[in-house]
Amino acid sequence: MEYAQLKPGRRFAPLHSLLYYSQRIVTYPTLRRLVVRALSAAVRLRQGAGRELHAATAQEDAALLDLCRSGYAPLGNLLDSVQCDAIRSWLGDKLLIDRDRERPGFRLAQRPAAVRVADYHLRDVIACPHILALANSPALLGLAARYLECKPTISALGLRWSFPVTGDDSALQAFHRDSEDWRYLKVLVYLTDVDDGAGPHVYLHGSHLTQAPVRLRFYSDSEIVGSHSADMLLTAIGTRGFCFAVDTAGIHKGTAPSLQPRLMLQIQYSLLPSYAYRYAPERYRGPLVLDPYVNRLILRRCALPG
Ligand SMILES: O=C(O)CCC(=O)C(=O)O
Secondary structure: OOOOOOOOOOOOOHHHHHHHHHHHHOOOHHHHHHHHHHHHHHHHHHHOOOOOOOOOOHHHHHHHHHHHHHOEEEEEEOOOHHHHHHHHHHHOOOOEEEOOOOOOOEOHHHOOOOOOEEEEOHHHHHHOOOHHHHHOOHHHHHHHHHHHOOOOEEEEEEEEEEOOOOOOOOHHHOEEOOOOOOOEEEEEEEOOOEOHHHOOEEEEOOHHHOOOOOOOOOEOHHHHHHOOOHHHEEEEOEOOOEEEEEOOOOOEEEOOOOOOOEEEEEEEEEOOOOOOOOOOOEOOOOOOOOOHHHHOOOEOHHHOOO
16 A cells, blocks of 8 residues: 555556566465565575675564564664754755645645645655665665565655644555565654654554455554454654564554654565556665665666666
8 A cells, every 4th residue: 555656657567467466366374475485585596685795683683573473673763863854954845745635746844734644756765865875774674685585675765744634534544454565574764753643653463474355455443453452553653763664564554643743764675576566766876886686676777886
């Protein structure tokens, strides 16, 4: 249930539809695990395990265990407040796109009152300080490589505001499951302080291990809360810079903020491209030397070494 780097005006390729729906219709967990094992072995054969330059730490071991067992793993504050300030100030004059309604782009300071959720354009996310460095950091690539059992692909990268607005919530703000690839994880990074009033992410412990329906749907709060004990609902609260990894094949939501807006970075790592998207990689002119395979869906090849 994600939007991404869609290229406007192009039709969805039939092969991509086939690849997307073939992973959607296989919902039986054992069969999915077998397909994941075969796909990750194929990627490992061509691209390696993705962990060659990185020695795993005790924190990474703990995060991997959390992710496998629970679907949610807190990673601590991987960005400091100086880095968060630099990101916020750089974004100050960049345009936002309303996620729910077609309207011209607008700056944060001129946000129309009805906008609930709004995203920055991929080209601005890529050029923003600290974002690509974090997405390509050994700590995150190492965790993703171990969860996917092969070198990961960054298959979505987004920066999104959620605003407190009365009335019906945006679609993302109800419990749901995503279906992005055979296996994937998202690393979510708060760029504003997030408490109960600022729309925290909520994840249903262990739900990534349960069988998803073929037809994905939204779940009401009462449906989820009524059928699970309170300690199964993991609420991600943290100061700006706080990161956590989630397998959003499990049931989750970004609560609608009631008091404070929330700015969140989302990095998605997957086995394959997410065939629901039409990728439009952007030119990168920064100083980082980045892995061309990991970044191929978001950065144009000419921007990468190799
Ligand atoms: O905004 C959030 O915390 C959740 C985002 C979400 O639901 C998604 O990426 O599928």
